[in-house]
Each structure stands twice: as structure tokens, then as C-alpha cells.
Amino acid sequence: MTDKNQSPKHMSLEEFRSAGYETIDWLVDYMADIEKRPISAKVSPGDIKNILPKSVPEHGETYSKILGDMQKTIVPGLTLWQHPGFYGYFAANSSPPAILADLLSTGLGVQGMLWATGPSVTELEIHVLDLIIDLCGLPKKFRSTGTGGGVIQDSASSATLCAVIAARKRAGGNKVIKRLRAYISTQAHSSVEKDLLIVGLVPNQIRKVKTNSDQSMSTQDLEELINEDLSLGLIPFFVVGTVGTTSSGAIDDVKRISHIASKADAWVHVDAAWAGSAAVCPEYRYLLDGLDLVDSYVFNPHKWLLTNFDCSVFFVADSKPLTEALSIVPEYLKNSASETGEVVDYRDWQVPLGRRFRSLKLWFVLRSYGVQGLRAYIRQHIEAATYFEKEIEKFKNLTLATPRSLSLVCFRHVESNKKSEILLKQLNSTGKVLLTHTIIDGMYIIRVAVGGTYTTKLHLRQLVTLIKEYVN
Numbered sequence: 001m002t003d004k005n006q007s008p009k010h011m012s013l014e015e016f017r018s019a020g021y022e023t024i025d026w027l028v029d030y031m032a033d034i035e036k037r038p039i040s041a042k043v044s045p046g047d048i049k050n051i052l053p054k055s056v057p058e059h060g061e062t063y064s065k066i067l068g069d070m071q072k073t074i075v076p077g078l079t080l081w082q083h084p085g086f087y088g089y090f091a092a093n094s095s096p097p098a099i100l101a102d103l104l105s106t107g108l109g110v111q112g113m114l115w116a117t118g119p120s121v122t123e124l125e126i127h128v129l130d131l132i133i134d135l136c137g138l139p140k141k142f143r144s145t146g147t148g149g150g151v152i153q154d155s156a157s158s159a160t161l162c163a164v165i166a167a168r169k170r171a172g173g174n175k176v177i178k179r180l181r182a183y184i185s186t187q188a189h190s191s192v193e194k195d196l197l198i199v200g201l202v203p204n205q206i207r208k209v210k211t212n213s214d215q216s217m218s219t220q221d222l223e224e225l226i227n228e229d230l231s232l233g234l235i236p237f238f239v240v241g242t243v244g245t246t247s248s249g250a251i252d253d254v255k256r257i258s259h260i261a262s263k264a265d266a267w268v269h270v271d272a273a274w275a276g277s278a279a280v281c282p283e284y285r286y287l288l289d290g291l292d293l294v295d296s297y298v299f300n301p302h303k304w305l306l307t308n309f310d311c312s313v314f315f316v317a318d319s320k321p322l323t324e325a326l327s328i329v330p331e332y333l334k335n336s337a338s339e340t341g342e343v344v345d346y347r348d349w350q351v352p353l354g355r356r357f358r359s360l361k362l363w364f365v366l367r368s369y370g371v372q373g374l375r376a377y378i379r380q381h382i383e384a385a386t387y388f389e390k391e392i393e394k395f396k397n398l399t400l401a402t403p404r405s406l407s408l409v410c411f412r413h414v415e416s417n418k419k420s421e422i423l424l425k426q427l428n429s430t431g432k433v434l435l436t437h438t439i440i441d442g443m444y445i446i447r448v449a450v451g452g453t454y455t456t457k458l459h460l461r462q463l464v465t466l467i468k469e470y471v472n
């Protein structure tokens, strides 16, 4: 028997409609009940893989069966990032308008690599990024109407990689690569170091700048390192300032960093992956003071601005070094629109060629929540974190490890790292919350990153009650 002459069996459009309703129904029930589920999976390595069917079925199965199996086998092995008791890492926001827009994007199935392959994909992205500039009070030089512009990347890691690639180009490219030096603080995100290694730097070309007592970059150390390297004939080409470090939410002095970097004409990139969303509120824009002096900037609406992963917004003051570094035009991609020079071809703004229609979900979020809704969202989290910070101060056995940064609270047990570690394990073992840790200056610190889509002060109250139960 051979299947050679059989044509593939697609879902009919009516079956697709009904499966779509079934899927949304399932998702709505899941979201409505999420707080009743344990936030961390109680599984061991291999448990999930072992219960999965061992081969591809010979004949296609019904959608209901596949969905049912997912519920039975996959869901129990998930960590519930959308649970309101999720305080680990930084949040990975999701919201109904963004979910639906992502579904539309997938359903439309378009590729926005060139303007010509989907004019609306490119033009909506340009438009949405200009809207983000207004929404967050970002410098005008990032607007599409000047030499700069914005692009949506899959992650802050990729955006920073593009910044490094553009900076390397501006500094002279591969010809001078051995003389290039980059400057990042010891608290910069690990992705920055990874990006620098990807472009061909070796570890001793990455200068680790010391931090101040509040974990922000020591600009004095930065200046000394840059001066030293200049005197050795080296090329300081890239400096990263972080607004809201991952460990403790420290804020680097972007203005001072930019002034120092300008003496060496080094590219300044600001990574505000998490904290950048707070700029929707005018009262937090001071954190980005000096942004008008930098070359590139990234923040992640997929962390704290209600837009499902993946959505990192990346802005450059001058797009030329980026597109010059990333543009290669094979015959099969040539088209008359590109040749006019009047359109943006986003494939030249990123590493991959193909690109999803990501701006749709951000556009839906901006329109669904509006300026006031987005501000209320950020403020509600910061208010909840402020409440939590005050509660921590009341515990005689606990202390704040660093001052609260926006909605991130870091605390520890006063007696020992071991006691902090045990407390963290006990809290997580309840299945009601998920917290993560960091180590700063040898101290084990519990991080509470408030930022879940449905996390409110009520959930922080519940966390305080849990802590009271376990701390000793």
C-alpha cells in the first residue's frame, strides 16, 4: 500500500472556525482558573518527554484530540508565567488584545522582510514606533522622519546585537576589530557580552566597568578605562548603559556615560529592556535623562507593556551604519520599490531575513488600553511594589537588599544567605508564587519583580502573608 496518490487532508474552513472557537474557549477557561493551578511544574527532567507519543501518527488526528492531549500532557509541565503570583525574572506580559492580534498575524501569514513583500507590515511598524516615541517621550531623533528610526526585534538580545554590528561598522569594521574595546558594567545583562562575542570580540576586548554602591555603572571607572585605552591607541567603540539592571533594577547615568563616550566617538547603546515601559508615565522619564545623546535604545513591551513575546522596540539615531552593515541584495530580492530608495526594507535592520507582523499586537495594545490605561497599569504595579517594600521593612528578620527600583523589590534575610535561600525555596514550594534570586556583593538576594498582567496589590498582600508564615 502506498499513500503516493493521496492529497493532504487540510482542515476545512468550517472545521477551522470551530477549532478556533474551541481553542479560545479553552484559553479563556485556563486564564479564568490560572490561580488555582500550581505556578511551578512538579515534574522531573524527562517526565514530559516520556509520556509523549513516540512517533508521528500514520493518519492525521482530530483537533479535539490534539488539544485534549496538550491539556493532559503539556500543561502540567508548564511554569505559569501568566499567574498573578509570578514574580520571577521579569514578567513576560500577555494580554487579550495582543493574543488576538498575534493570532491575526499568524493567520495572515505574511512576511515583512521588504516593503514590497507586505507594504502594510512595514508601514504599520514605522507608524507604531513613532507612536511609541510620543507615548514614552523619547527623543525626536529616533523618529522615522529623520536620519534615525525604529524597528521591532524579537528580543533585546537581538536588538543589542544589531547595535554592536552598527557600532563596529561605524568604527571601521573588521579591519580594526582587534583594536576595538567595548565597555559594559558588571551588572549589564549577560546578552550584551554574548552579542559582543558573537561579532568576533574576545573577552579581553570587553571592559567590565565597576559599579557604585547602588549597582549603577561607575562613570569614573568608565572614564579611566576609556582614557587608558585611548592612550594605548585602542578604539573604544561601544558603551552600554543599563536603565533597570536585571539583578536589582539599578539605573546607569546615561547622560554622564554619553558625555564620556563622546570623547572617543564610541557608540552608546541604552538597554532598558524591563524599565523602559515605565516611561509611559511622565513621572518616570527622568530615568532616561540623556537619551537624546545616545546612538541606540531598546526596551521590551513584551516584558512590561502588555504585549506578548516577542516584541522588543529598538531605535537608532542614525540608521545608516546599521543598514550598511546588514544590507546584502541578492538578485531574487531586487524590486522596483527598493530601488527608488523611498521605502524601508526592514530585513536590513535585523539579522534574519524573514520577519513576523509584530507591530500588529503592539498597535492593538496601544489602541485597546490607551495612554491612560497604560499609565494606570504601570502605576498600579509600582504602587503594589511600594506597599510590599514597606511591609518588608516591618519584618525584623528581613531587610531590603537594595532600594526598590520601580516595581522591583530585592530583600534578604538579615542573618545569612542560607536563611534567604531556604525562605525562597519554601515560598516557591507553596505553588502560589514564583520568586527568583540573585547574588550581589556576595549576598543571596530574593527578587520580587512585580509586573504580571493581572498582578495587583491584593496578590502582594497574599505574598506578605506567605512570608509571615515561613520566615523565622
Ligand code: PLP
Residues within 6 Å of the ligand: 089, 090, 154, 155, 156, 157, 158, 189, 191, 242, 244, 245, 246, 271, 272, 273, 274, 300, 312
Ligand atoms: N536586558 C535586560 C536589562 C534584561 O533584564 C533582559 C532580560 O531580562 C534582557 C536584556 C534580555 O531580554 P530578551 O529576552 O528580550 O533578550
